[in-house]
Amino acid sequence: MSATIIDGKLLAETIRQRVADEAKRLGITPGLTVVIVGEDPASQVYVRNKVKQTEAAGFHGSEHRLPESTSEANLLKLVQTLNNDPSVHGILVQLPLPDHIDPDLVIRTIDPAKDVDGFHPINAGKLAVGQDSLVPCTPQGCILLAKTVHPDLTGLNAVVLGRSNIVGKPVAQLLIQESATVTVAHSKTQDLSDVCARADLLVAAVGRAELVKRHWIKPGATVIDVGINRVADGLGKSRLVGDVAFNEAKEIAGAITPVPGGVGPMTIACLLANTLKAACWAEGKPAPTF
Ligand SMILES: NC(=O)C1=CN([C@@H]2O[C@H](COP(=O)(O)OP(=O)(O)OC[C@H]3O[C@@H](n4cnc5c(N)ncnc54)[C@H](OP(=O)(O)O)[C@@H]3O)[C@@H](O)[C@H]2O)C=CC1
């Protein structure tokens, strides 16, 4: 039997529409600023989509492109200027940054109230202790996609493959909050395929093209594929694949997200939702949830 393909593009569209409607209803024009240093190709894809969708939602979008050679001090100065600009409700500094810039220092410099990525230690800490915060976008997207299959995640055996601060760890935090039973696997995990094969819900966020094979998946499981990996298509061009070998995985999974068209679009939808939340806080209005 072939798995249900979870349509992230469609759900993302629905959420973006709701966010746009709420902003309009509240009479707020949220402002989102993206800062990009250098020319990382993954970031280019993300920024292209983001800019289109920010404007389509009626938000104010702006972009700062800095050359690869920009100094850390220069970037920190820009972040401080944006922190002090009341028309900017959300600040996103594209990662990865060039090697001469410390990403943790940059993240810590962003005002936590404008940290729409949810990467600041204040926001990571609030998420860990269950306080209202700006929650990382991709992990929020993963939960919303999983809930299209399992509206209640209580008691499910969830395996998160990957333990990064931006995806794996916050996904695990959100799943704990949803009362799933959570295992976090990573590059030091023994018997990785067996661990994954026990999952009712498998979230793959490793950044290894098509690492997760058919036999890693429990029959009927729900698979959320976070990976965005660009590989050669053999015809001199490139295509995107996930961390899951989709064609074989869909033969055994109960439901699976595609790449593209799965988690990626949800990340941007949740970014807009976070920006609206930050704007509501700034204006002293109650923030809607999605
Ligand atoms: N769809 C979207 O919106 C987004 C997609 N992404 C994509 O998600 C993927 C993961 O991103 P990110 O979390 O930033 O990546 P990181 O490289 O920061 O983390 C990767 C994690 O996977 C683990 N890992 C790597 N290789 C293996 C392996 N062979 N076996 C087991 N575990 C392994 C690492 O383990 P260890 O800790 O032991 O090193 C680490 O915990 C990437 O493809 C990225 O492009 C990222 C953000 C948004």
Ligand SMILES: Nc1nc(=O)c2c([nH]1)NC[C@@H]1CN(c3ccc(C(=O)N[C@@H](CCC(=O)O)C(=O)O)cc3)C=[N+]21
């Ligand atoms: N500070 C920061 N925050 C991030 O959230 C962040 C980042 N830096 N750096 C790069 C990664 C990667 N990422 C993606 C988000 C959406 C798509 C996306 O929209 N993908 C679509 C389209 C892909 C295509 O067709 O080109 C899809 O999967 O369907 C891709 C990649 C966010 N990231």
